[in-house]
């Protein structure tokens with residue numbers, strides 16, 4: 741039996757009822773909290789920052805998976821560790837010294853992730869794959885929830901899986917953006933280990949049930 745993880749993206753939650761939505765994830769079959777941090781520079785949108793993550797962390801009872809869509813992420817590694825991030829992903833496109841950044845994340849006791857934009861070829865990760873705990877593969881252009889899934893992602897997941905196997909690495913593949921029950925099974929078949937879902941979960945009539953259905957769908 742597969743063990744595909746589901747990581748609801750809090751970006752799509754109702755911020756007026758944040759505690760309620762956090763408790764919903766706690767009590768659901770979801771595995772992680774996916775936290776999208778945007779700076780308005782690396783991506784054309786600003787999401788939320790440290791005080792909101794601090795508030796989430798006070799109620800969240802599952803792994804905190806932080807996706808930084810910011811320039812110069814090295815400046816904030818210690819702060820995200822102190823806020824309780826378990827996994828910290830930085831964008832490949834935002835790092836001049838990716839290898840150094842990954843070591844700095846691990847030195848703070850977190851798992852190190854690398855997010856890649858849709859235009860970034862997976863072969864660019866060949867030389868660091870052994871140092872990467874998680875690749876957050878963007879299946880939309882980062883910056884907004886609710887966008888349509890880019891079909892080219894299946895191919896990229898398969899190619900990345902090959903790189904992971906070839907290097908005998910234990911890197912997890914996370915797919916982020918436009919994930920629904922229409923593409924989830926095919927993504928897992930291609931090699932995805934973690935599925936992020938924002939709108940699909942939070943815009944559903946029954947988010948708890950939707951998480952369960954997605955989880956069942958990808959763990960047959």
Ligand code: DX5
Pocket residue numbers: 749751752774776807880881882883884885886887916917918919936937938939940
């Ligand atoms: C996009 C974010 C995603 C987003 C996913 O920049 O990184 O995590 O919240 O939302 P949906 O599932 O609505 O595409």
Ligand code: ZN
Pocket residue numbers: 749774775776807916936
């Ligand atoms: Zn994300």
